[in-house]
Amino acid sequence: MKFAIFVALSLALVIIGLATPNRVRLEELSDMGIFRIYSTEVVESPLFQSVASVGFAFIYSIDPRDAERARAKFTRIDGESISFSTSHKDVDTILRTFGANVVSVSQIGSISSTLAHTNRNDRFIVTEGQRVNLQIAVNGGRTTVGWPMILGSF
Numbered sequence: 812m813k814f815a816i817f818v819a820l821s822l823a824l825v826i827i828g829l830a831t832p833n834r835v836r837l838e839e840l841s842d843m844g845i846f847r848i849y850s851t852e853v854v855e856s857p858l859f860q861s862v863a864s865v866g867f868a869f870i871y872s873i874d875p876r877d878a879e880r881a882r883a884k885f886t887r888i889d890g891e892s893i894s895f896s897t898s899h900k901d902v903d904t905i906l907r908t909f910g911a912n913v914v915s916v917s918q919i920g921s922i923s924s925t926l927a928h929t930n931r932n933d934r935f936i937v938t939e940g941q942r943v944n945l946q947i948a949v950n951g952g953r954t955t956v957g958w959p960m961i962l963g964s965f
Contacts, residue, residue, distance in 0.1 A: 837893040837956055838878040840905060844895030846875040849962045854884050863963070870963050892957030894965065902947050905956055914941045922950045922965070935959050 838846055845860075848871045858881045863870045868889060873881045875893060882888060902925055906913065911927035915938075918924075925947040926938065935944035936959045948955045948965040955965035 836878075837891050837958070838875040839908065840893055840900055840956060841895040842875050844875060844893055846873045846878045846881075847871060847892045847894075847957075847963070848873065848881060848885065848888055849890040849892075850885050850888050852885055852887055856881065856884050858884070865963060868962065890958055890960065890962055892955055892961050892963075892965075894953055894955040897949055897952050897954045900954065902949065902954075905947055905954075909945060911945050914943050915939070922948055924948045932958055 849868050850871065851868050853869065854871070858873055858877045860872045860874065862872070871881065878891075900908075902923075905911075906925075906927060909927075909929040909931050911929035911931075914926045914928055916923065916925050926943045927945040927947070928935065928942045929945050932944045935942040937943070944959040946957050946960045948957075948961055950965055953965070955961050957965075
């Protein structure tokens with residue numbers, strides 16, 4: 812009986828795993844720059860270069876090469892972002908990398924912001940009646956990509 816329950820639970824986990832879309836891994840874009848995790852958790856690790864409080868959450872800055880190890884420190888991640896040199900990737904390349912569809916594009920001064928949706932991440936917010944789970948901001952020589960939205964400055 813215990814073996815049958817074990818097999819049933821294992822099969823359920825495999826099916827759930829197969830049905831879950833590949834999550835966005837922003838560090839796929841660059842191993843240089845600054846990777847950030849947004850969380851309401853207080854977590855300590857020598858992997859964190861800095862931690863900033865934004866009132867309701869914390870922004871943990873990490874070397875992109877340590878992103879996967881840093882994720883393992885959290886039980887809840889509310890979002891992530893990565894900033895890198897604009898010359899490294901353009902917006903169209905980023906959209907193709909994640910199979911994302913553009914929801915809207917806005918320009919505020921020197922900052923261009925693209926909101927998009929990708930099936931590679933099941934978390935999203937709704938803005939103007941549409942699902943958004945990827946934001947790309949270009950500001951001068953820097954590109955910042957975040958899901959579901961960029962928290963903090965870009």
